[in-house]
């Protein structure tokens with residue numbers, strides 16, 4: 001035993017001596033070079049090569065890491081021995097994943113690879129602009145050297161594609177918002193997401209069936225149009241502008257589109273974006289197969305440009321008019337005009353927005369839909385409306401009779417032929433005149449949904465009342481217009497002044513509809 005300890009001590013002594021010689025005799029460069037050589041030598045004889053996929057790549061989240069995690073979750077559920085199970089807040093799907101430092105074999109085109117999930121504690125952070133997660137996570141992929149070409153050539157693309165598919169099929173859509181302003185989360189994301197569970201579909205959407213069919217066909221063509229867009233040299237994106245009065249289903253349409261295509265929604269809050277470059281960064285962080293929505297676009301742009309006018313002082317010259325069209329026309333025709341439209345870097349501009357949808361940056365990523373909504377299309381800048389910018393303008397109108405039939409079916413379970421013929425005729429007669437929105441009609445139907453007959457009867461009454469009111473309003477408006485015309489003519493031609501006074505007096509005495517007819521008759525005579 002004594003002999004053993006003596007031998008061990010002498011071996012240790014020799015090793016320490018050798019190390020001290022190595023340290024003193026060889027400069028550090030040489031030491032590193034010899035270590036590298038040793039590694040090369042070792043790798044030369046190894047049959048494998050290794051790829052590390054870390055969760056955070058520099059400061060950004062590595063999309064490949066997320067994709068691998070999802071991809072493995074599908075195969076892990078079948079073959080893995082130890083799995084970590086996660087279920088996101090409000091999510092209906094359970095995701096399987098590899099536990100920390102666990103391994104999993106996968107086979108692709110006859111090639112077997114080994115995935116290892118490695119989790120280590122992150123060292124105490126020195127200064128950083130944003131906090132990083134406490135754990136350092138990553139996957140290591142072990143591949144046989146001879147299979148390297150297959151793996152790098154197509155396996156990783158396959159993993160990415162499969163992950164996207166799994167997420168779309170198994171998980172809920174995601175609704176992203178930029179309500180945090182420009183700040184990033186610990187994984188470098190400017191968007192916050194929640195599961196998107198809006199129940200609106202094209203089946204529940206009340207609108208003219210022909211128009212609906214057209215939109216659905218357009219969406220399908222877009223989603224299946226990769227080859228077409230490639231062939232024609234166009235970026236794979238499409239723009240829709242939804243316009244119409246409040247309560248006609250613009251937001252419901254967005255949800256229906258997302259549910260139809262299985263896309264995520266990025267709800268872009270323009271008032272939270274401070275500069276054009278911030279807008280670009282947000283765009284860069286959107287994923288493909290998504291709908292980027294800007295609701296009430298007229299309000300957002302108006303707001304920005306009003307701010308611009310008030311702050312631009314002497315520079316405002318030609319654009320000091322607060323009229324929307326004048327203000328936002330500013331450099332709008334030059335979408336690529338860089339920072340020409342920036343307001344000292346404090347606000348986004350129309351040109352920035354056009355760059356967002358149209359410029360070179362809009363093509364980073366693919367298969368994306370840009371969707372703007374507005375209640376006042378007439379307030380929008382012509383630059384936003386010109387052809388090619390928003391590919392399809394969709395008017396969401398007041399409820400028509402075909403749209404009503406969809407609501408009756410959805411809310412009361414009425415099928416074709418369930419409504420009596422004369423009742424149907426009555427509805428047809430008042431529907432267009434009443435100008436009621438699907439939202440208004442839904443309210444009446446929901447309120448009485450336990451009593452179908454009452455619901456229909458009450459709806460018909462409401463429609464008739466509204467139609468009546470509308471036609472009276474129209475007549476009064478026509479009369480007002482007529483009087484205005486006469487006043488104008490009288491000012492231009494003072495001779496007619498006496499006649500005008502007479503008419504005005506008549507109108508002032510009694511503002512009812514009979515009087516309006518009288519004025520019209522006088523004019524005709």
Ligand SMILES: Nc1ncnc2c1ncn2[C@@H]1O[C@H](COP(=O)(O)OP(=O)(O)OP(=O)(O)O)[C@@H](O)[C@H]1O
Nearest residue numbers: 204205206245246247248249250251252438439442
């Ligand atoms: N076309 C429609 N089909 C079915 N339901 C509709 C339709 N339009 C409106 N509704 C009902 O009315 C409610 C409000 O509709 P929605 O929010 O989609 O209107 P909007 O056009 O986006 O209004 P706003 O311009 O005020 O944003 C919805 O919850 C939906 O139930």
Ligand SMILES: [Mg+2]
Nearest residue numbers: 250251252295
């Ligand atoms: Mg809306």
